[in-house]
Amino acid sequence: MKEPSDLFETIRDRRVFEKVSDRIKTLILDGELKAGDKLPSETALAQQFNVGRQTVREALRLLEISGFITVQRGTGGGPLIMDTILNRISDLYLDAFRMKKVTMTELTAARQAFERTILLHAYDHMSENELNTLQDNVQKAKAQIAGNRVATEENIQFHSLLARMSGNHVFVIVAESMMAVLGDFLSRLAPDVRTSARVVEDHEAILKAIAGRDREKALLLMQRHLLEVETRLQPFREEIA
Amino acid sequence: MKEPSDLFETIRDRRVFEKVSDRIKTLILDGELKAGDKLPSETALAQQFNVGRQTVREALRLLEISGFITVQRGTGGGPLIMDTILNRISDLYLDAFRMKKVTMTELTAARQAFERTILLHAYDHMSENELNTLQDNVQKAKAQIAGNRVATEENIQFHSLLARMSGNHVFVIVAESMMAVLGDFLSRLAPDVRTSARVVEDHEAILKAIAGRDREKALLLMQRHLLEVETRLQPFREEIA
């Protein structure tokens, strides 16, 4: 027979490692532990919480994958508070996209909407410094092309940088996950310097439009750019699966 | 200094439990294991992978918190494949909010971009049947209000339905994850039938604009609607901790 009070207790008996994880998490959220601080070693934590090391380890796994800590091995190592939550969210989006097997067509449609908004935001508050950062990115990409190498990394980073300049963290999170999906597709294709070069040209043109304060042109170029990327990858869609 | 993009991350010495986790994850992503399938028990997995049970457990923790599996104790229990990624994303968003890495304003700005496009897509291909589904949703919400109950669930579903009608998985994932966050916030507010009623009115008005083939009006109403929801959640921003 269950006590009536049981109805109001937590549905699931929370496991010890979850409680340990929550305790540490609370300390971080309350600001008592900040990024850069070191947590005690596993054995020390086990003693402090009066639990087994295995339990502590599982708690640390939760904190680690939730983006609150990293773990370093060796002397002077141990759990280190480090905030990578936003990256973790991007990772989860990537998993979700992969689970649903999103197509390039779907991705492009979403990017059309998203990159447009990002561009608008970035366009409005872009500083001289940020403009230089983007131009730097394009220059590095051009250097790659000049050396007959693809500039995939730089080209993807271009969009990540733009997202950052929007000043909206949610844009960054979603943009990064979308770029990861794109990177996934690209990594399965044979490197093609010529195609990569065209992407760089597109980026340079968009940048030029921004620098020239021609907003509509920048938007139009971005739209065309995304469409072109999709059509280029289109024939491969079947082979991927 | 950290690279902005970890797409091409350094080849970190991966730990055994991470490899085990990845193996299982790959099986799920490749469709060889589907939602509802049961994984072997921890001891069985340990034997199959030729690793210790503790290692398997840590791998399962990763999969669990990444939203790929749940774990049940007792006879007939064990790891069960279940997709809860969206819940995990919203959990992490909430953490990010508490860490002040993301603001409600940022989330709303992202929603504005997505919901606008979702609406456009849905508007273009909406069938009679789908329109009825949405009207059904509004009717149910109105019934709740008429009974002096909040219609939070129905109101959130309105946006999910709209996202599904866009026919784009990316929109569905992003919209539903954001909606989950809002739902979490709303669940902490005192139920307010009057406010809930206004949301339903907004939805009905949007739907009417769609049915009347007035695209611009629908877009405008949606935009206003989202802004209103934001201001309603604004005071919450400080209290969360």
Added chain:
DNA sequence: TCACATTTGTCCGTATGTATC
């Protein structure tokens, strides 16, 4: 109601790998 089997949850002891000094 009761016993029983299965599976996760937790702890301990020990050994190995790894990074720092």
Added chain:
DNA sequence: AGATACATACGGACAAATGTG
């Protein structure tokens, strides 16, 4: 190079939960 400190990993054991007969 050697010593130290730490995470990583294995194996064994028992407790607790959960379903079955």
